[in-house]
Amino acid sequence: MLPTPFEFERASTIADAVSAVGQEGDGMFYSGGTELLLAMKMRVIHTERLVDIKGIPGLDRIVLNDANELEIGSRCTHMKIAGDSVIREHVPALASLCANVANVRVRSVGTIGGNLCFGEPHADPPTLLGALDARLVLQGPNGTRSVHADDFIRSELETVREPDELMIVIIFPRPTGPITYRRFKHGERPSVNVGMVWSMEAGAHSIKSARVRVGALGSRPQPLKAVEGVLKGLPVHDAHRAIQSVLAQALDELDVNEDRHGSADYKRHLAGVLLLRNAEEAVAMRGRAT
Amino acid sequence: MTNLHPVSFSLNGQPVEIEIPAHTLLIDLIRDRFGLKGTKRSCDMEVCGACTMLLDGDPISSCTTLAVDVDGKEITTIEGVTPPNGLSRIQNAFVLHGGLQCGFCTPGFIMAVTALLKANPHPTDEEIRHYLHGNLCRCTGYIKIFEAVKSLAAEQVSEDAALPVARQRNFRLETS
Missing domain, CATH: 3.30.390.50 (CO dehydrogenase flavoprotein, C-terminal domain)
Structure with missing residues (x-):
């Protein structure tokens, strides 16, 4: 089934993406599309404009920062996280979780940020990220804010994210135990x-x-x-x-x-x-x- | 009026250019505009694997991929891994082991196995099952498919033979 027609833009900075989504009419951020396109094909979501964030540098970064926290860029694919040496060393259970999300095709293009933002109750990452005490950083037209993973999903398919807030990074303390x-x-x-x-x-x-x-x-x-x-x-x-x-x-x-x-x-x-x-x-x- | 987006990419090794509306799905572009009908649409929701293509070597569900997203990339379809004459070693293994009956899921399996063996030429039994768990077959019960892939995993082949064979042919652009 085809989605209804929409406009398509590519953003090269976070600020451009946020402003493009916030323009008049309904815009949505877009990366892998593994959840979003399914909903659009079923015609349960319609958007006038998709703003592709894949060209924004830095959103697929994974690092252990100076505060001894792990940072995972929101548009890291499940495949990337599964194979990342920093994640495999410090959070092997998350690497293994990501290696088993859905199937190999979804893992190739589907992202951890997209997974969280969809708010699907039957999902793998939100449960472990809650246990890891993760916070999710959102950037909108008025700056950034952090939301605890526990507070992010409000209900089925509903989160506290505003439509023009882009999730940019997931941060949690480096675990010291199992x-x-x-x-x-x-x-x-x-x-x-x-x-x-x-x-x-x-x-x-x-x-x-x-x-x-x-x-x-x-x-x-x-x-x-x-x-x-x-x-x-x-x-x-x-x-x-x-x-x-x-x-x-x-x-x-x-x-x-x-x-x-x-x-x-x-x-x-x-x-x-x-x-x-x-x-x-x-x-x-x-x-x-x- | 829907805007058209220029998209240029490599299709089975051949550069192509086309203008399409943003909501065009990759599977429709490849089947209906480029006339390559080997890729099958089945579940239409990224679960069955029948529509698997390779995007820069990684498997994707072409039923749920926007064609504008392949701009500047390499797309490989079942036609691109099929030699001009005869069968590839992967296809041959499926035939020898009886890894297909109706054949509808087969192009998707061949693409997934192509990607698997490229990344990991000698996968373990567990790695084969894990990688192929997202391709559904309603005929074989999977055992024969698994045996076909296992036979390939045990083979020592030169690097050239393990690569997909790009099929040189001219695509006929169908007018819409």
């Missing part, structure tokens, strides 16, 4: 996914703090506060048993949509299974990051 991510899927999109990130005390014998996010169940990734609470300050080898002790209650508190991926009880059960497997993996890493 990062784990697991998902269960029927087709190409996750039915349930769980990301868990531990910060370690010096010596890596006990957990300083833990961040756990469960995704694809409700409209956006959700924290498992009870699990995070019980892991705080705990020796690594006690983590699995501690999670089990609060798991039923923690899973009950999750907001779960029943859909073609399964019933609420089934999905809660899967989330628990994935979380415990993540914990086994993190324990096997003996609290080390990689």
Whole structure:
């Protein structure tokens, strides 16, 4: 199916892109198009103008910055992140996640920023980026602002980004402990996914703090506060048993949509299974990051 | 009135130029304007892999790619990896191992395998399954396709033979 006709512009700077999208009429940023073009072909999204951001230098940069944070440019493709040496060294679970998004064709051109901005509940990156305590930097006509990954997706297919704000970079602290991510899927999109990130005390014998996010169940990734609470300050080898002790209650508190991926009880059960497997993996890493 | 955009790119090794509206999809440009019908449209949503082409060597879904996006790039289709006479080593392996029945998904599989073997001439079993998981076949049950690719992965070939064979032919531009 064809999308309805639109105008097409190429921007060479962020400011040009923002101004082109903000002109009269509906404009939208465009990079890989793996989500956007599908919606346009189905005629559920119409835009008068696509502004291609692929020619803007710097948006596909990946670096470890001076503040010991990882920066991933918003238009890095899943393929690029999967193969990037900095990501593979410091956040191997994110490299592996990106190596398994959708299929090889989507990974060739689809970007991490586009994935986040689409706000699709059945997506891989938002769950792990929430657990990594990422912030997303948006640039609009009045400057830039940072939004925490947890606050970015408002609801299904809806984010806090204004139409003329371009996501430019994703930033998160370099992890100091194990990062784990697991998902269960029927087709190409996750039915349930769980990301868990531990910060370690010096010596890596006990957990300083833990961040756990469960995704694809409700409209956006959700924290498992009870699990995070019980892991705080705990020796690594006690983590699995501690999670089990609060798991039923923690899973009950999750907001779960029943859909073609399964019933609420089934999905809660899967989330628990994935979380415990993540914990086994993190324990096997003996609290080390990689 | 929709504006036309000039697009020039390499199609199977041959430079081409055309003016198109921005909403033209790559698969339609290649099939309907350049008359290369080997690429198939099936799911139309980037899931099945039947419409796979290579963009600068990487596989893409041509059903969900804007043709304006290939300006300045190299596009390779199934016609571009098929020798003027006979079959390529990848196509031959599919025939020898019975890796096709109805044949509808085959051009997409051949393109994906071309990209896989270019990047990784000797993939492991797991790497083959992982790479091809996004190509769907409703006939073979995948085992024979997997065996065909596995036979290629085990072969020692010269670098030239592993490269796609650019098919030199003149494209007939169809008037619309």
